Amino acid sequence: DVGTRQDEAGPMGKKRARTASAPSRDELSSYSETELLFKSNLFRLQTEELLKEVMPQQIDKQLEGALRELRGQILALPEARVSWEAAKDARAPPMASHPCLESLELTGSRAHFMWTAPEKVE
Structure with missing residues (x-):
């Protein structure tokens, strides 16, 4: 009993601080989603791993290429001054x-x- 009490109380006789905190709202929703949809945490982990493996990695490369092309086109646009003025005669x-x-x-x-x-496009 004495050894058990010292372990619980710690070496100085003080109680140890609890290291685990209460689950966050996101964790709670993840737990309930696992319970409702997957019936097993192991199955959920396996499903997430499988999805990570089969998701295409080319999306990032394609998006980066498109953004670089758009950046180049924006920087290549010439300076322009545009004006529109209503005619004195309404017709x-x-x-x-x-x-x-003119059609505006x-x-x-x-x-x-x-x-x-x-001057700069990031």
Whole structure:
């Protein structure tokens, strides 16, 4: 009994601090999901391992390639100044610096846009 009490109390007679904390909300939901869906923690672990093995790793490489291409295209865009101004006569088409802007029906009397390439794209 004395040896058991010393183990419980520790060498200095103080109680040992509990090392395990209460499970978090995510852990509790994972436990209940395992119980409801998988019926066994071992089966869940096996399923997760199998999914890790069969998931394609090319997604990251494809995405990175597409993002690099997009970055290059953004940096290659020339500087542009675009303007649109409503005509004084309501029946006349608006004055626009680009033909694509003529079909816009803006509420104001004029609009000016300026595009400059970004200095840095990460």
